[in-house]
Amino acid sequence: MKKRFMFFIMLLPCLFAAAQEQEVLQHFASWNEVLAKARQSNKLIFIDVYFTGCHPCAVMDKEVFTNKLIKEKLEAQFIGVKTDILKEPLGDSILRKYQTMGFPTFLVLSKEGALIDATNGFADVGVLMAFLNNADSLDKHKTYLNGFAPNLDVSYAPAYLDYFGKERRRIDDTVANRWIIENRKLYKEAADMLFMITRNPASGLKEDFINNYNTYRALYGQALVLGKATAILAGNLKEKVTGRNDQLFSGFLNTYQDKFPAADWKIIRFLLADHYYNTIVKDGDAFLSFAAANPVLYKNYYGAMLSNLTNKQQLSPEKLLLLGKWGADAIDEHTAFETILTIARVYQQQNKPEAYKSYVQLAIDKARKYEVDTKAYEAMLTN
Incomplete structure (x- = not known):
């Protein structure tokens, strides 16, 4: 009994610390x-x-x-x-x-x-x-996305509530467009949020959004509006370019580039190129060449591209060179670990050990900066 009591006394500080944390x-x-x-x-x-x-x-x-x-x-x-x-x-x-x-x-x-x-x-x-x-x-700097009211209670359209209700992801575009047009002045946030989920917005609403992209971005942020802008432009592109016509595609891009901040446009242009080359033209090599010439790191496109080519056994020396150029011009110490290691693998497959080691070392340096365990990365240098 005494031993059990002493064990409990010794355990108390540990339990107290766990409760406090x-x-x-x-x-x-x-x-x-x-x-x-x-x-x-x-x-x-x-x-x-x-x-x-x-x-x-x-x-x-x-x-x-x-x-x-x-x-x-x-x-x-x-x-x-x-x-x-x-x-x-x-x-x-x-x-x-x-x-x-x-x-x-x-x-x-x-x-x-x-x-x-x-x-x-x-x-x-x-x-x-x-x-x-x-x-x-x-x-x-008191820079806020003031399109959103600070409260969660908003007078949303019935169609919007239905979309986020039990039957999610279904919306009647005709009903949504009518509600937006009739209520956007009175219920700005509610109308704009309904617009964001409408699959086929009315042409006037789409034109207004693209022409006033900077305003919408300041109201709601890049994470929300960039995807919507890309979807609208991809729809416009599909209507104007039905087959392989690189000159027409280039002209299409030139039509819109001045409507967006430079940083956003680089991403939108990249995503439109993905749509044009991979969906309309079905020429993955052309897209890879475009990406190498206009390098952008967005989400995990870079890593997905390497994985896709590897899985399809389409990773030729020419594609590896393009992947290397794409990554080398975009990757730095601020890049995610996963992407840094992706370009390291690209150079490993090119049999360029010095380039491979330099990117592994970049990952190690970043890991040390943020007190992340470096053992896995250091092992890559000895393998």
Whole structure:
């Protein structure tokens, strides 16, 4: 009995420490609770929007949110929120409010609930840290995405509520277009959000959106509006270019390039080239040549391209050279680990050991900067 009692006494400090240590991201019952805590602590709000079963979401929990520097950053400057869109009312409301349809999605808001920035997809330690630092800077300059009201309750159209209801992802374009045209002045946010999910917006609405892209971007952010702009232009491209006509495609791009910020246009042009060469023309080699001449790193297109060519056994020396040029002109120390290692593999397959080692070393240097375990990368240098 005495031994058991002594064991319990020895265990108490450990249990107390575990009870005191809280997860950096917490679940909240309501939006008002989140805002109250943010105002009380005078911190920004960081939200991780996920769903149970999402693999990249689980990897974020295991590898990124456990990182010492990320934890310190979040604990010092943010109220960390984690919400499941399928299981929590708060998550469902945030999905509807901000159209968080890529997972995980990360949102940063002011303590008053004004959206500052949003992004989606897996983010390694360096990428997430850059996102947090940029949001912090935007907040200091009072730069918010003011198209979104700070509350979650918005007078949405019935069609919009149906779309995010039990029968998700279905919408009557005719009904949606009519509601937008009739109500956009009175219910600006509600009308614009309905427009974002409408598959075939009225021609006048599409023209207005493209001509005023910068305004919409300032209201709702790049993460939401860039995809919509690309979808509209891809539809226009399909109508104008029905077969192989590179000169007509080039002219099409020239028609629109001045309507977008340079950084956004590089991505939109890249995505339109993907649509033209891979969908309309069905010439993957031409797209790879375009990407090498106009290098852009967007999502994981670069890694997906290497994997696709490898799986189809189409990875020729010529394609490897183009992949090398594409990556070399776009990859730097700010690039995600996965993409850095992708170009390392490209050079490994080209039998260029010095280039291969230089990119592995770049990954090691980045890992050390963010206190990430380097063992796996260091092993690549000895293999």
